[in-house]
Amino acid sequence: MLKISVFELFMAAIPEAFLFTFGVYILVNEPFNYRRIAITGLLTGVATYFVRLLPLFPGSNMIFITLISTVLLVYINKIYIIRALSSFLTLLIIRLITEWLNLLVLIEVLKMDLNELADQPLMKTIAFLPSVLVFAVVIVTICLMKRKNNRVNSDVFD
Numbered sequence: 001m002l003k004i005s006v007f008e009l010f011m012a013a014i015p016e017a018f019l020f021t022f023g024v025y026i027l028v029n030e031p032f033n034y035r036r037i038a039i040t041g042l043l044t045g046v047a048t049y050f051v052r053l054l055p056l057f058p059g060s061n062m063i064f065i066t067l068i069s070t071v072l073l074v075y076i077n078k079i080y081i082i083r084a085l086s087s088f089l090t091l092l093i094i095r096l097i098t099e100w101l102n103l104l105v106l107i108e109v110l111k112m113d114l115n116e117l118a119d120q121p122l123m124k125t126i127a128f129l130p131s132v133l134v135f136a137v138v139i140v141t142i143c144l145m146k147r148k149n150n151r152v153n154s155d156v157f158d
Helices: 006-027 034-053 060-075 081-109 114-118 121-157
Strands: none
Touching (some): 006 060, 006 121
């Protein structure tokens, strides 16, 4: 079981769910619908909390969260299922890479004991904040690159 605290729900899971939802919108070139993004982010974050309470093997929770998020993206945000799933999985790979890099720094550079960290929600949230921030920077970078590319393409056809 990969239980998280209510503190982690509000400080980590829900903000990360918003990042995923924004990222999907960016990857599928949908105009932002902030109301739908807010609903999807909130529901995905809460779903993450409840899935993490289930007695599942580590890693299998990601499958359930991916399915739930995809269903929410399809039904609430009206994004085609293939586009929603492929974008979400792309973002999940990026998120796993940022998480892995953060773990590498925590273990190898800072010599932190992850077992001790797991018992302290505040410290765990702070320790993993850099990976969330890097994930956000990657999403913003993708957004800026797509906007620049769209401007270049529109200039070519003018």
